Amino acid sequence: MAQPPNNTATVTALTGSDQTVLTGDGIFFGGTFTETGGSTSGCIIYDNTANSGTILAKVSLAANGIEHINFANGLQAGTGIRVDITSGAIAGSIHFTS
Numbered sequence: 436m437a438q439p440p441n442n443t444a445t446v447t448a449l450t451g452s453d454q455t456v457l458t459g460d461g462i463f464f465g466g467t468f469t470e471t472g473g474s475t476s477g478c479i480i481y482d483n484t485a486n487s488g489t490i491l492a493k494v495s496l497a498a499n500g501i502e503h504i505n506f507a508n509g510l511q512a513g514t515g516i517r518v519d520i521t522s523g524a525i526a527g528s529i530h531f532t533s
Contacts (some may be wrong), residue, residue: 438510444530455484461533462509463491468527470496476523481510486519496525509515 440463444464447456451471463480464519470476476496482489509532514532 439490444532446530449471449525449527449529451520453469453486453517453519455530456529457512457531457533458484459515459533461512461516461531462529463512463516464509465504465533466527466529467493468478468494468496468502468525470498470500471525471526472524473493473517474498474517474523476500476525477521478525479519479521480529481517481519482510482514482530483517484515485517487516488517496527505513 475498478494479490480492482491492504497503518529
């Protein structure tokens with residue numbers, strides 16, 4: 436079986452509520468975000484395991500909107516990767532390595 440390259444990202448599905456995607460060091464590469472509730476929605480991705488700390492990305496979605504974020508070389512996360520759903524309903528995935 437072929438082995439993926441070392442920089443192949445792990446993909447974790449969003450649960451629709453605040454969630455810690457990674458605990459510890461990692462690289463955040465981005466994600467895919469879809470608004471699923473029919474109204475504006477948003478989320479903040481932190482370098483942390485709580486809803487605070489260094490902001491890696493902030494996403495705002497219009498009703499039924501979709502957004503793809505891609506950091507080609509990634510962003511270093513030293514503490515973890517935490518997704519804080521600040522408003523509305525969001526589905527999608529986070530892309531990272533650990």
